[in-house]
Amino acid sequence: MDAIEIEDLKKVYKDVTALGGVNLRIKQGELFAYLGPNGAGKTTTIRILTGLTRPGSGRCRINGFDIQKNVRDAKRQYGLVPQAVNLDQELTVAENLMIHGRLFQMSASAIRKETDRLLGYVDLKDRKKTPVKNLSGGMKRRLMIARALLHAPGVLFLDEPTAGLDPGIRRRIWALIKKIQSQGTTVFLTTHYIEEAEFLADRVAFLDKGQIVALNTPENFMKAIGSWAIDRLKEDVMETVYFKDRQSAEAFNTRNLALYTLRRVNLEDAFLSLTGKKVGGTS
Numbered sequence: 494m495d496a497i498e499i500e501d502l503k504k505v506y507k508d509v510t511a512l513g514g515v516n517l518r519i520k521q522g523e524l525f526a527y528l529g530p531n532g533a534g535k536t537t538t539i540r541i542l543t544g545l546t547r548p549g550s551g552r553c554r555i556n557g558f559d560i561q562k563n564v565r566d567a568k569r570q571y572g573l574v575p576q577a578v579n580l581d582q583e584l585t586v587a588e589n590l591m592i593h594g595r596l597f598q599m600s601a602s603a604i605r606k607e608t609d610r611l612l613g614y615v616d617l618k619d620r621k622k623t624p625v626k627n628l629s630g631g632m633k634r635r636l637m638i639a640r641a642l643l644h645a646p647g648v649l650f651l652d653e654p655t656a657g658l659d660p661g662i663r664r665r666i667w668a669l670i671k672k673i674q675s676q677g678t679t680v681f682l683t684t685h686y687i688e689e690a691e692f693l694a695d696r697v698a699f700l701d702k703g704q705i706v707a708l709n710t711p712e713n714f715m716k717a718i719g720s721w722a723i724d725r726l727k728e729d730v731m732e733t734v735y736f737k738d739r740q741s742a743e744a745f746n747t748r749n750l751a752l753y754t755l756r757r758v759n760l761e762d763a764f765l766s767l768t769g770k771k772v773g774g775t776s
């Protein structure tokens with residue numbers, strides 16, 4: 494049984510097709526990145542998978558439980574960290590966790606025990622009694638992750654987990670996400686930061702206008718276009734040429750170029766060449 498199964502998922506809002514037939518299977522323990530530009534349909538997918546929005550048609554199962562037919566069981570299988578901060582700002586860190594645990598019918602002593610463990614895990618142990626309104630953005634995000642893990646779900650949904658955070662904090666959250674996966678949790682994350690998907694994910698789906706346009710491992714995406722790249726300025730336009738190895742990149746004639754950079758291929762190159770938004774070629 495896969496952790497997440499999505500079959501022909503469709504959702505239309507009036508005249509907008511948010512999802513045009515998505516099919517996906519995500520393995521137990523996999524870290525899966527759902528990458529796409531604003532409005533691609535990432536949040537809609539997560540909302541449907543977590544029972545917050547009804548699909549137009551199609552089916553979704555979390556650990557085998559159908560989110561429409563068996564909502565109660567399905568909801569116990571996952572934790573959700575939504576894009577917007579939805580903590581109770583007036584309550585303390587521990588009180589926010591207590592409320593969540595109670596919603597999942599956990600005993601007060603079990604919640605207290607897990608609170609200590611999880612706050613240590615997300616590095617917020619000394620903030621237990623701090624009102625949430627006094628936490629920084631990165632701390633709030635870590636608290637939301639701890640809260641989502643409180644009822645010990647097998648699947649964690651993270652909707653844009655590092656949006657709006659500065660690069661240092663972003664890397665700290667990345668380390669935390671890797672740690673969560675290493676404990677056996679399946680992670681489904683949406684992002685429009687390509688480097689986030691490249692760094693974290695076992696597999697990446699590119700979503701565009703409600704359709705998965707490509708799905709692969711970051712390594713295979715990159716391998717498909719080459720392994721080295723030269724960015725060059727040509728007649729005032731930046732363009733990128735891709736090469737299968739460093740040797741052929743170094744053999745490339747750069748003599749007449751005012752400006753160029755030799756570098757490794759990254760996932761952004763794969764995305765740009767897939768969507769045709771940047772000129773590129775493979776030698």
Ligand SMILES: Nc1ncnc2c1ncn2[C@@H]1O[C@H](COP(=O)(O)OP(=O)(O)OP(=O)(O)O)[C@@H](O)[C@H]1O
Binds near residue numbers: 506534538
């Ligand atoms: N409740 C709604 N009513 C009408 N249209 C909606 C609603 N929710 C989403 N949409 C539309 O569906 C499309 C997909 O939106 P969605 O929020 O899923 O995209 P996204 O990939 O998560 O974008 P972002 O990165 O900006 O969060 C967009 O065109 C959006 O305007």
